[in-house]
Amino acid sequence: MKLFFAANVTFPEGAFVGHEAIDFSEDSGLKCKARWYDLNDLDVGGPELYPEGLKAQLLKK
Structure with missing residues (x-):
């Protein structure tokens, strides 16, 4: 099973460079693992977003 969770988070500058x-x-x-993805990579060879239209909403922000 794969699970994808998106959250708006803030870290100190350089914390995870x-x-x-x-x-x-x-x-x-x-135990969990967090990964960062560029919005342009999602749904194109990267994780698929659900629900449909989520990527467009995220790109508006």
Whole structure:
């Protein structure tokens, strides 16, 4: 199963420079991995977005 979650987050400048992904744990202890994607790469060889039209909404922001 693949799950994709998008969130507007802010990190200190340079906090994750050079990292393709970061490993973290949820409060429950579940191990997770966060990755960054350019909006232009989504739905074109990258993760598919749902619902339809989400990419257009994100690009408006």
